[in-house]
Amino acid sequence: xxxxxxxxxxxxxxxxxxxxxxxxxxxxxxxxxxxxxxxxxxxxxxxxxxxxxxxxxxxxxxxxxxxxxxxxxxxxxxxxxxxxxxxxxxxxxxxxxxxxxxxxxxxxxxxxxxxxxxxxxxxxxxxxxxxxxxxxxxxxxxxxxxxxxxxxxxxxxxxxxxxxxxxxxxxxxxxxxxxxxxxxxxxxxxxxxxxxxxxxxxxxxxxxxxxxxxxxxxxxxxxxxxxxxxxxxxxxxxxxxxxxxxxxxxxxxxxxxxxxxxxxxxxxxxxxxxxxxxxxxxxxxxxxxxxxxxxxxxxxxxxxxxxxxxxxxxxxxxxxxxxxxxxxxxxxxxxxxxxxxxxxxxxxxxxxxxxxxxxxxxxxxxxxxxxxxxxxxxxxxxxxxxxxxxxxxxxxxxxxxxxxxxxxxxxxxxxxxxxxxxxxxxxxxxxxxxxxxxxxxxxxxxxxxx
Amino acid sequence: xxxxxxxxxxxxxxxxxxxxxxxxxxxxxxxxxxxxxxxxxxxxxxxxxxxxxxxxxxxxxxxxxxxxxxxxxxxxxxxxxxxxxxxxxxxxxxxxxxxxxxxxxxxxxxxxxxxxxxxxxxxxxxxxxxxxxxxxxxxxxxxxxxxxxxxxxxxxxxxxxxxxxxxxxxxxxxxxxxxxxxxxxxxx
Numbered sequence: 146x147x148x149x150x151x152x153x154x155x156x157x158x159x160x161x162x163x164x165x166x167x168x169x170x171x172x173x174x175x176x177x178x179x180x181x182x183x184x185x186x187x188x189x190x191x192x193x194x195x196x197x198x199x200x201x202x203x204x205x206x207x208x209x210x211x212x213x214x215x216x217x218x219x220x221x222x223x224x225x226x227x228x229x230x231x232x233x234x235x236x237x238x239x240x241x242x243x244x245x246x247x248x249x250x251x252x253x254x255x256x257x258x259x260x261x262x263x264x265x266x267x268x269x270x271x272x273x274x275x276x277x278x279x280x281x282x283x284x285x286x287x288x289x290x291x292x293x294x295x296x297x298x299x300x301x302x303x304x305x306x307x308x309x310x311x312x313x314x315x316x317x318x319x320x321x322x323x324x325x326x327x328x329x330x331x332x333x334x335x336x337x338x339x340x341x342x343x344x345x346x347x348x349x350x351x352x353x354x355x356x357x358x359x360x361x362x363x364x365x366x367x368x369x370x371x372x373x374x375x376x377x378x379x380x381x382x383x384x385x386x387x388x389x390x391x392x393x394x395x396x397x398x399x400x401x402x403x404x405x406x407x408x409x410x411x412x413x414x415x416x417x418x419x420x421x422x423x424x425x426x427x428x429x430x431x432x433x434x435x436x437x438x439x440x441x442x443x444x445x446x447x448x449x450x451x452x453x454x455x456x457x458x459x460x461x462x463x464x465x466x467x468x469x470x471x472x473x474x475x476x477x478x479x480x481x482x483x484x485x486x487x488x489x490x491x492x493x494x495x496x497x498x499x500x501x502x503x504x505x506x507x508x509x510x511x512x513x514x515x516x517x518x519x520x521x522x523x524x525x526x527x528x529x530x531x532x533x534x535x536x537x538x539x540x541x542x543x544x545x546x547x548x549x550x551x552x553x554x555x556x557x558x559x560x561x562x563x564x565x566x567x568x569x570x571x572x573x574x575x576x577x578x579x580x581x582x583x584x585x586x587x588x589x590x591x592x593x594x595x
Numbered sequence: 596x597x598x599x600x601x602x603x604x605x606x607x608x609x610x611x612x613x614x615x616x617x618x619x620x621x622x623x624x625x626x627x628x629x630x631x632x633x634x635x636x637x638x639x640x641x642x643x644x645x646x647x648x649x650x651x652x653x654x655x656x657x658x659x660x661x662x663x664x665x666x667x668x669x670x671x672x673x674x675x676x677x678x679x680x681x682x683x684x685x686x687x688x689x690x691x692x693x694x695x696x697x698x699x700x701x702x703x704x705x706x707x708x709x710x711x712x713x714x715x716x717x718x719x720x721x722x723x724x725x726x727x728x729x730x731x732x733x734x735x736x737x738x739x740x741x742x743x744x745x746x747x748x749x750x751x752x753x754x755x756x757x758x759x760x761x762x763x764x765x766x767x768x769x770x771x772x773x774x775x776x777x778x779x780x781x782x783x
Contacts, residue, residue: 228622231622233621233622234620234621234622235621235622236620236621238621259621259622321625322621322622322624322625340625340626341625368629369629370629371625371626371629373626390626390629390630423601423602423605423634423637423638423641424634426630426633426634426637427630427633427634430626430630477605480605480608480634481608483612486627486630
């Protein structure tokens, strides 16, 4: 695991003045996603913008600049909208970005806000046709009388330009707020999930979608749980999983029925009665679910823990990792300042041997499933000079033995939360979103997965 | 009792958050509203349970309570009972229900007292001024005398099950503007 982690300087998302603590809300990063090769990294923010970073090809002449990520393209994906019928404003915040596997020279990604999903085509243009017969170099129509011979236009090289165009807009299918999108392994369909329903779309068809899960009760007063996240199985195009606010996971098979309200498998851990408190329901709500790359395991995140589940065992998780158990006695205060509602994401590494998730104070945690070792690291400007090695951090419980450099629970900054993290599909490169800053850490020593 | 004060505070905070979420950009968040409602319901249930236990055993919210100084295990309980006194709407409700509750186990005494009191009724009325007739009837058993060790233990059992809250409450800042609990419960 990354003992010697190299860091690239923090990639400033949009115009953050380093001398001021003030952060424009629109610049807060709301999602981070690598594409299938790891060459591209996309981030979405609260202002509806998407920024795509591209990894520089490794060059033998400058070994230290190998594999750094630079801005490739920026575009406005979603704009604020107004629903006139309900008198509600629809936020432009990008909730999720998912890349499509690459099938030709262009790249495609899906981005979604609360109500609308869009398919974007990202393509490069490095040649330009010149020598038109009817237009001159500036594009003005030529006087026909001056044309004495015909020529075939030729393609001439030009400065690289990255064009992003919207190819599909999938709208008006969700009454509630969309929390997840997931591309199917068949590369033809994808699903979008809101609080109560999951819809299946075909990537080429925008005017209709199929509802595959509907947990809305006949009487809304009987509502007891909502859908919090959903994902397709990485290999089996008929299987998907969705998590609920009650802490359960449901695996559904689309071959069984058109409406997958009845689950194939229900993953639920019985509640520990001794740990019962006012806030048990809130902290057991699953905020993220991810299939392992192998498809054999599920990773879930609730407020205090991360759990690995085996698809073959429904009764309890295979492994439970305490992310920040020292917060268990602080739930009351975290409820008052709203932090208890924070939704943390989680990630697998490429070989499914390490899991990662964020915490407060710009800390993020990594757990090695094999060695059972874990580490807490910090994403901050001070600790992330280029080529700096990240130092493991420790949080000591209030009143506990305190070592030098330890942070006590009471001095944690709860406004600095790492909700969104991503891991390169093949290498030990991670992307961490800390409010409006994106940090990319690379493990130079152990760049191969093991 | 600390638990019921805790539960009330949580309910009040939940209500505040629900109200403010109406004006939030992007519309009502169903997941968040559901979680707040669940917290409020469980706090309400615990509050009612704590109140019921407190009323079936404990004295009222009279400020001069000699037992408070003597019984060290009950200061929280006394506090909890005194806080409802600050909410006029609630006081009438708890006083009413406490009368009800007390009637059942002490019906026997009540009847006895009535028998004792009634014969001298007219004589008492003539002696009392009109204003005092509207005050709390004096045939109700004196609440100060109701403090018993048995009931103390009952209170402690309730507290230990919910010991989490006792720890929590020490971290809480001053409560937000209090909303009468009746309104809170009606809204559930």
